[in-house]
Amino acid sequence: xxxxxxxxxxxxxxxxxxxxxxxxxxxxxxxxxxxxxxxxxxxxxxxxxxxxxxxxxxxxxxxxxxxxxxxxxxxxxxxxxxxxxxxxxxxxxxxxxxxxxxxxxxxxxxxx
Amino acid sequence: xxxxxxxxxxxxxxxxxxxxxxxxxxxxxxxxxxxxxxxxxxxxxxxxxxxxxxxxxxxxxxxxxxxxxxxxxxxxxxxxxxxxxxxxxxxxxxxxxxxxxxxxxxxxxxxxxx
Numbered sequence: 001x002x003x004x005x006x007x008x009x010x011x012x013x014x015x016x017x018x019x020x021x022x023x024x025x026x027x028x029x030x031x032x033x034x035x036x037x038x039x040x041x042x043x044x045x046x047x048x049x050x051x052x053x054x055x056x057x058x059x060x061x062x063x064x065x066x067x068x069x070x071x072x073x074x075x076x077x078x079x080x081x082x083x084x085x086x087x088x089x090x091x092x093x094x095x096x097x098x099x100x101x102x103x104x105x106x107x108x109x110x111x112x
Numbered sequence: 113x114x115x116x117x118x119x120x121x122x123x124x125x126x127x128x129x130x131x132x133x134x135x136x137x138x139x140x141x142x143x144x145x146x147x148x149x150x151x152x153x154x155x156x157x158x159x160x161x162x163x164x165x166x167x168x169x170x171x172x173x174x175x176x177x178x179x180x181x182x183x184x185x186x187x188x189x190x191x192x193x194x195x196x197x198x199x200x201x202x203x204x205x206x207x208x209x210x211x212x213x214x215x216x217x218x219x220x221x222x223x224x225x226x
Binding site: 032034036042043044045046049059090094099100101102103104105106 | 148158160163207212213214217218219
């Protein structure tokens, strides 16, 4: 069975500090990977997607970056956090185009 | 760009009553997107409730149904008799090809009174 793990579960960070969020998928080979973000009271927005190792496409510009260093790992990061980065970050995977996406448990980020 | 509009919550329904959560969509990059309903139960992660990839077809799961109507660009979620355990946040979403992007509605919070 496939499992998706996100870390950390929650994070409280200062404005201007760096951030790194992680996502790991086990039990699936060569999945498509995605990062989503939801501001409090807002809509889930796709930020990045990756079809293969080393390749990441940006969907929305939020002064964030993403990388896929391994087939099963997806990293979201920034060198300088903004207040507007607060929210809920979800990682997801799918097998193929237009297939349903399966979501991780999420990371709650609070920027103060 | 693509957009999804759904019933604004919170919605409160008494147990055993019927439910409909409206969802309409606008897809600019693909004529017939895939349509999904996702659900987040309290304390749990976002999970797929049902999907329909063919216009005119109906999807069903856990007593919920939704029909892909391309004429009205709608994908309303219905249940004949809700239970307290159905209390959750429901998200309508469409999937389009470029970037395998899911576009979500704002979510509808459902509270079922016992």
